[in-house]
Amino acid sequence: MKRAVILCLLIVVLTMPSIVNAESNIDPQQDTSQQDKYKRDKLLLDKQQQDQQEQDKYKRDKQLRDKQQRDQQEQDRFKRDKQVRDKQQRDQQEQDRFKRDKQLRDKQQRDQQEQDRFKRDKQDRYKRDKQLRDKQQRDQHERDKQHRDNWQQNHRQQDGHHNWSHPTYHHKNWQRTDHRSYGAMPFNWHQKFDRYSSDYQMEPIHVREWNDRFPGLHPFRWMDRRGEGFWYRNQRILDAIMFYNDSEELVSIGFIHDGLFIMLRDDDQCYENHDSFFLSWWNRNGAIKIRL
Numbered sequence: 001m002k003r004a005v006i007l008c009l010l011i012v013v014l015t016m017p018s019i020v021n022a023e024s025n026i027d028p029q030q031d032t033s034q035q036d037k038y039k040r041d042k043l044l045l046d047k048q049q050q051d052q053q054e055q056d057k058y059k060r061d062k063q064l065r066d067k068q069q070r071d072q073q074e075q076d077r078f079k080r081d082k083q084v085r086d087k088q089q090r091d092q093q094e095q096d097r098f099k100r101d102k103q104l105r106d107k108q109q110r111d112q113q114e115q116d117r118f119k120r121d122k123q124d125r126y127k128r129d130k131q132l133r134d135k136q137q138r139d140q141h142e143r144d145k146q147h148r149d150n151w152q153q154n155h156r157q158q159d160g161h162h163n164w165s166h167p168t169y170h171h172k173n174w175q176r177t178d179h180r181s182y183g184a185m186p187f188n189w190h191q192k193f194d195r196y197s198s199d200y201q202m203e204p205i206h207v208r209e210w211n212d213r214f215p216g217l218h219p220f221r222w223m224d225r226r227g228e229g230f231w232y233r234n235q236r237i238l239d240a241i242m243f244y245n246d247s248e249e250l251v252s253i254g255f256i257h258d259g260l261f262i263m264l265r266d267d268d269q270c271y272e273n274h275d276s277f278f279l280s281w282w283n284r285n286g287a288i289k290i291r292l
Contacts, residue, residue, distance in 0.1 A: 161267040162251040166215055173275045185230050189266040193248040201225060209277060217243040232257055256282050
């Protein structure tokens with residue numbers, strides 16, 4: 001369309017000299033007619049140019065609107081795509097988070113189950129070990145009781161007294177004395193360990209030298225809370241050693257008198273010992289502190 005208009009303009013421009021020359025040769029009436037025709041043609045041309053400009057403007061505006069529309073559509077499409085991608089990304093993140101949380105919960109559950117299983121196994125092992133220890137303890141107690149009974153049968157004389165035949169009790173340090181006037185005793189021979197009242201202080205002696213000097217016996221430091229004790233050669237004895245056999249029966253009592261260790265036995269025999277161990281031990285340990 002634009003090319004046709006340009007072609008028309010070119011034809012008009014080229015024909016203008018001919019028209020001017022022709023007008024110069026025509027008469028005034030023709031000249032007026034030609035002028036009117038020229039004006040009409042010019043108006044027509046102007047109108048055509050104006051129409052063409054309007055068409056061009058409309059076309060440019062339409063192209064611009066189309067471009068804006070396409071741009072807007074492209075923006076909308078990009079926005080929609082972005083929204084879709086964002087939603088997909090959020091969904092994927094949510095799925096990943098859910099998967100991680102599930103894996104974490106499963107791991108925690110497995111760990112808890114493992115801890116519970118380990119705890120149950122530990123409790124079962126402890127229970128089995130305790131049952132085994134209890135059984136071993138009962139068996140050991142039964143063996144010890146049987147051993148004590150057998151030992152007591154082998155170490156008790158027919159008259160019921162303790163068997164003092166062990167070589168240790170015949171050592172040269174032991175000297176028999178006939179002096180037996182020690183008065184009334186606050187105990188009875190073969191009396192059980194647990195028969196004593198709270199008036200007496202009893203402390204076990206865990207010293208190897210005592211066990212070596214008194215095989216088969218268990219020494220306890222004794223003290224009379226009431227301060228009465230018993231008499232030996234006009235001396236009140238408040239601090240002494242009680243000797244028990246494996247059956248927890250009192251079979252002997254020992255104490256210090258005039259720098260010597262005196263031992264009274266359940267067979268009514270009395271011995272004194274010059275071993276310096278007893279006096280030095282007594283001096284180191286002193287009297288038992290009475291618990292009031």
